[in-house]
Amino acid sequence: MNIAYFTVLSISFVVAIFICTQKPNPGRLKWFALFTGIVLTIELGNFYLYFPLVHHSNHYIFNIESVFEFYFFSWFFYRTLTKKNNKFLIKCFVWIYPLILAGSFLTVQEYFSFHTYTYILGEIYLVILCILYYYELYHSNEIKPLSSQPDFWIVTGLFIFSAGELPYMMLLHYLNNNFVVTSFYFREYILGTLNIAMNAMFIIGLLCSIQTRK
Numbered sequence: 246m247n248i249a250y251f252t253v254l255s256i257s258f259v260v261a262i263f264i265c266t267q268k269p270n271p272g273r274l275k276w277f278a279l280f281t282g283i284v285l286t287i288e289l290g291n292f293y294l295y296f297p298l299v300h301h302s303n304h305y306i307f308n309i310e311s312v313f314e315f316y317f318f319s320w321f322f323y324r325t326l327t328k329k330n331n332k333f334l335i336k337c338f339v340w341i342y343p344l345i346l347a348g349s350f351l352t353v354q355e356y357f358s359f360h361t362y363t364y365i366l367g368e369i370y371l372v373i374l375c376i377l378y379y380y381e382l383y384h385s386n387e388i389k390p391l392s393s394q395p396d397f398w399i400v401t402g403l404f405i406f407s408a409g410e411l412p413y414m415m416l417l418h419y420l421n422n423n424f425v426v427t428s429f430y431f432r433e434y435i436l437g438t439l440n441i442a443m444n445a446m447f448i449i450g451l452l453c454s455i456q457t458r459k
Contacts, residue, residue, distance in 0.1 A: 250437055253444045254288065257281045260451045267455055273324045274395060274454050277447065280317050284310065304359040311360070315342065315367040318403065322374045325396050331377045338370055365414050368407045375404035395454040402446030409439045 261278035287310045316339065323335045342363075349363050378400045382391075391397045413420075413431055420428035 247437075250440050250444075251285075251288070253441050253448070254281065254285050257444045257447050257451070258285050260448050264451050264454060273321065274451060276317075276320075277451060280314075281444075281447070283313065308360050311364055311367065312342075312346070315371070318371055318374070321399075322378065325400075326374070326377060326381060328377075328381060331374075331381070334377075335374070342367070361414060361417055365411065368411050368414065371403060371407045372411065375400050375407070393453055395450040398446045398450030398453060402443040402450070405446070406439045406443035410436055 258278070258281040261275075261281050265275045265278050287306060291306060319335050319339055323332055326332060326335075345366065346360070346363050349360060354360050354362060378396070382397070413436065417428070420431070
C-alpha cells in the first residue's frame, strides 16, 4: 500500500510541476506543485524514519502537515467559492483555528501526540467546504460537463478522503484502546486506499485544467 500511495503522490507532484510550465498561466492550480511537494517530502521523511529520529514520535510532524493542509485548502476554497457567506466562513476558520489549537495543546492534547480533536474539527470544516462547493455548483448558471472541471475532481477527491476518514478519527482512541489490530488495518488499508483515490482525482483535475485552457 505504501508503494502504491507514494507512486500516486509522486505522479501528482510531477503533474503539478508540469502544469506550472503550461500557458496560459494555470492560476491557483500552479500552487498544487508546492502543496504536493511538501506533502511528498513529509510523507517520505516519516516513511524512512528521518523525522522519528528527531524525536521519539513523528506525530508532531503530522500535526504540522495537517494544519498546513487545512490552510492550503482554505486558500483554495476561498479562491473557488463565490458566495460572501462561504468566504466569511473561511476567514473565521483561518483566524479562530490557531486559537483553538493553542488552547488544545495547553489543555487536553500534547504537541508530540497527534492532535485528534482539532484534526476532527479541521476535517469537518473541509467536508462542509466541499458541500458548499457542490451547492454553488448545483445552482450555477454556467453549464459545463463536470468531467472537464478541474475544481470538481479536486474537491471530490478531498471530499471522499475527508468524509471517509472522519468516522475513523472519531473512533480512534476507542479503537486504539480496544481493537488495536483493527485500527492498524483500517489505517493502513482503508485510509491508504482513500489517500490513493484522493491523489488520483487530483491528478485527473490537474490534467483537466490543460484541456480546459485550450
